Amino acid sequence: MTAISVERLDKSFGNHAALRDIGFEIAKGEMVTLIGPSGSGKSTLLRLFIGLTAADRQSHSHVRVLARDVQRQGRLVGARREQRRRTGYIFQQFNLVSRLSVMTNVLIGHLGAMPRWRALAGRFTRREYDAARRALARVGIEDLAEQRANTLSGGQMQRVAIARALVQDAEVILADEPISSLDPRSAREVMEILERINREDGRTVVVTLHQVDVARRYCRRAIALKKGRLYYDGPISGLTDTRLQVLYEDAGLDELGVHEDQPPTTGLLHAVG
Incomplete structure (x- = not known):
């Protein structure tokens, strides 16, 4: 069963192409991370899932959540109360x-x-x-x-x-960088709660993250965006250091959530050159 389906998704802000030709499916019960550098389109994609913003009018975009249309050819489809209730959104600023x-x-x-x-x-x-x-x-x-x-x-x-x-x-929980402003202990506790809800309840969880080590610890699948395009979609284990180096080639340690007082996991220093 499919929880989220995305086809040919395009989104622009003025002359800036935030997302281009994005397509994938997320099955019910998956816990998936959206990762990528700042400005790659992660938060925009999450907002498109729930209809907080509309895709480009000229596009052939199609977004379905729990078998109901949210976006169709650049237009928001009016959701019933029941449909909106079935999708929860957790904001970065609470x-x-x-x-x-x-x-x-x-x-x-x-x-x-x-x-x-x-x-x-x-x-x-x-x-x-x-x-x-x-x-x-x-x-x-x-x-x-x-x-x-x-x-x-x-x-x-x-x-x-x-x-x-x-x-x-x-049934679907969308979490937009829920740990970006938290200390390491609180971040770990929040991610453990989301992972437990996914495991025990079978709820679909999609979480945007900057921290690759956190994504590796809690999520089995990663969807990576780079400059608004789909860069990688597959098992988190497939995000090798070589792929991460290309994904974050213009980023520093802060982009990955790595700080001087918080040593990176094995290989992460190589992932940012």
């Missing part, structure tokens, strides 16, 4: 309502499945509260349920965002 509690931010994941009158009133049932508590327990922060979101650390905020996607009951 996208929480800072003045609300952790519990309320997680409960927001229910809104797409609630009757409109109850959603507008913000009235949640005991069953919905129980689901939110279970989600918080799964990400390890149930004790922070009543704390305001703006008092949390970055790693804790990202756990709230994941819990919200769980409450939403999303």
Whole structure:
């Protein structure tokens, strides 16, 4: 079964070609990383999956998520509430309502499945509260349920965002550089949570990453972009140091998430020359 299908996808911003002739399929239950240098089109591609931006009008682009059209020939296809609810999006900057509690931010994941009158009133049932508590327990922060979101650390905020996607009951989770602003320990914990959700629940997870060593540790398949084009699509083990050197030939250590106080994994120094 296919979770995401992309055909002949083109996207431009003015005269800049962000994506050109992209095509691939992601099966249900896969955990896939999108990698590539900054500006290669990773985040743009993720936004096209969920209809946050439209493909080029003149293109023959076609994007389907969970067997329903999202983009067709450069036009957004209006998604039903049920379809939108089945796809969760985790933003790099968390996208929480800072003045609300952790519990309320997680409960927001229910809104797409609630009757409109109850959603507008913000009235949640005991069953919905129980689901939110279970989600918080799964990400390890149930004790922070009543704390305001703006008092949390970055790693804790990202756990709230994941819990919200769980409450939403999303079959596909799209995570846009979810660890880029986190310290190494928090980044590892967030990736372990995403990997566990994929393994235990069978949810499809697509995550954009800069850190090749993290991608190798948690994802079995990599889709690599370079200058807006598909550079590699296959097992993560196939991303050899030689291929990485070509992919990141104009990048430095920071581009791969490698810092002086965080030695790279074996071969990564060769991957950036």
